[in-house]
Every structure is written in C-alpha cells, then in structure tokens.
Amino acid sequence: MLGLICIDVDGTLVGTGNTVREDVWAALADARARGVRLAICSGRPAVGNALQYAKRLDPDGWHIFQNGASIVKADTGESLSQPFPKDKLPELLALARQKDWLLEVYTDTEFGITKRGDFAERHAALLGLPYEPREPETLTGTVVRVQWVVPYADTEAVMSGPHEGLDFHPAGSPVMPDANFISVTAAGISKGSAIKRVAEGYGLDLSRVMAVGDGENDVSSLKVVGYPVAMGNAEPALKAVAKEVVAGVDEGGLREAVELALRL
Structure with missing residues (x-):
C-alpha cells in the first residue's frame, strides 16, 4: 500500500459541475482510514473550496497549493511557502x-x-x-x-x-x-518540488507516493513520484509520463486511482 496520494483539483477531484462525486469521497475516506496520507496538489490558493477539500481529505495534513508555491498545514495554517521574486x-x-x-x-x-x-x-x-x-x-x-x-x-x-x-x-x-x-x-517551484518536501516531512520515499492529475501543470508531479496516474481527460503530455490512465473525472477516475493505491 502506498503512503501518500497527491491529488489535483480541477479535472481530477472536481468535475464539470464544480462538484466531487460521492463515490470518490468514499474511496478517499477509506484510504485515509487505512493510514494513507492525502494531499491536495492544486494550482488553487489555500482558501475557499480548495481549503475545505484539504480539510476533508486530511485534516491535520500538509497540502500543496498554487502550483507548489504554497505548502500549508490544513489545521494550523502553518506555511512552507516560497516567495515570488519581488523584482518581477x-x-x-x-x-x-x-x-x-x-x-x-x-x-x-x-x-x-x-x-x-x-x-x-x-x-x-x-x-x-x-x-x-x-x-x-x-x-x-x-x-x-x-x-x-x-x-x-x-x-x-x-x-x-x-x-x-x-x-x-x-x-x-x-x-x-x-x-x-x-x-x-x-523558477524551480512546481508541484513536483512541493511533493518532494511533503513526502520528506512524512518520512516517505517518493517510490511510495502516487500523484494523480490531468493538466500540463501536473507533469512535474507525475515525474517525481513512484506511481504517476493520469485521468482519462488528461492532456497528452501527462498521459505520456503516467504509469496508469484511469477514467475521466466525471466517470469516477479518481476512485479508480485510490483503489489502485490500496492494492500496491
């Protein structure tokens, strides 16, 4: 069984109706109950819906926002964020x-x-x-x-x-x-660089980490983990670096990925 699943939001967790399927929530809750850490890994900021998703997935865990620029602990708001270059x-x-x-x-x-x-x-x-x-x-x-x-x-x-x-x-x-x-x-900040920091904080080797995504900004995530998974609706560039391609977001592809993680 893997130790950490890093989950993109738009097009992976959240589908076209801006909602999350109930069977997906159930699969994620089952994984967390079995000891798997879950981390939002999104381009969204740590506010609003994205923060609520993080708190529901892993209430006392670390989560990745803003394409790796923000790494925030859901319960305390503690931050490992990287500043944007002031001169730019x-x-x-x-x-x-x-x-x-x-x-x-x-x-x-x-x-x-x-x-x-x-x-x-x-x-x-x-x-x-x-x-x-x-x-x-x-x-x-x-x-x-x-x-x-x-x-x-x-x-x-x-x-x-x-x-x-x-x-x-x-x-x-x-x-x-x-x-x-x-x-x-x-430069150098990405979802992939942030996943490395989160995995290190949990004492996990990257070979025990899964990343699931659908967009170009998820390529860095999939390249650093031991088990990269692309959604069925993913960009071709992402599917090219994935070990597994699951169903689309609206067909419950994330549930498939979580079930796979529990078998590994």
Whole structure:
C-alpha cells in the first residue's frame, strides 16, 4: 500500500459541475482510514473550496497549493511557502494593465486582480469566494504567485512575456473551459518540488507516493513520484509520463486511482 496520494483539483477531484462525486469521497475516506496520507496538489490558493477539500481529505495534513508555491498545514495554517521574486512583479503588473489582461496576485490567503469583469467574477465563484475585487498593491502578506486568466487565443502572447527567474504552469478547468489559467512561480517551484518536501516531512520515499492529475501543470508531479496516474481527460503530455490512465473525472477516475493505491 502506498503512503501518500497527491491529488489535483480541477479535472481530477472536481468535475464539470464544480462538484466531487460521492463515490470518490468514499474511496478517499477509506484510504485515509487505512493510514494513507492525502494531499491536495492544486494550482488553487489555500482558501475557499480548495481549503475545505484539504480539510476533508486530511485534516491535520500538509497540502500543496498554487502550483507548489504554497505548502500549508490544513489545521494550523502553518506555511512552507516560497516567495515570488519581488523584482518581477512590477513589470508583470504593468504588462497586464497595458494589454488589459487579467493578472491575479496571490499571498497564501489573499489575492488581488488587475482587471474586473466576467473572468474575475467567475473565477471567484469557482474558488468558492465572494467576488470582492481588490488592487494587488493593497495586499499585505508575502506574494507567492501570480496567475494570468486569459482566453486561450491570448496564451501564446502571455507565454512570450518575461521568463527569466520564473516558471510558467498553464492549466485549464472544466468549470471554465473558455479560460486558460497560466500560473507563474519563482523558477524551480512546481508541484513536483512541493511533493518532494511533503513526502520528506512524512518520512516517505517518493517510490511510495502516487500523484494523480490531468493538466500540463501536473507533469512535474507525475515525474517525481513512484506511481504517476493520469485521468482519462488528461492532456497528452501527462498521459505520456503516467504509469496508469484511469477514467475521466466525471466517470469516477479518481476512485479508480485510490483503489489502485490500496492494492500496491
């Protein structure tokens, strides 16, 4: 039996209705009862729905948010988060306002936005948060990540922006299929780097860890663990590095992955 399962949210835990199947919850509860640690491993911040998922999965465990920039203990809020390069933020804010693109700026528990409107309002609802827009400059905590939320047609232009010292992690959500979420962290920070830290904290060798995901930003997760699993709805790049491909999110693929983990 494996010791840790790292679970992406959008397209893996959460399906097109922004809900989690009850059979998936039951399988996850069974795994935790048998001693398997469970960790959210998401691009979402540690607030709203994502934090509630973490608390339900493993209430006193460590969870990975913001594509590895935030590592947060669910019960205490203790953080192992990595700061975003301070010298890069002003140029990204200027670019967002020049191009009229939505850039979200995150601390562990708060975020600000450069552009109000449909994408910003729908993303707040997806996160399970009230739509209360605030300017990024008003944030008081340490910035750990920024994220572009743009139509897919703008992806190439966004990705061609400033890269030095930064890593880009594009991902989609079945809840907002018309938007591309391009998360940006300090170079070297990823879901994969965060999984290494969580596994080390639990005293687990990576060979005893499973990661399950569906998007490009999950590639680093699958590459570092002993048992990488791709959802049936996963991007081709993810399926190429997976040992196992399960059913799609809406067909209970995560339940299959958890059942597999209990047999290994």
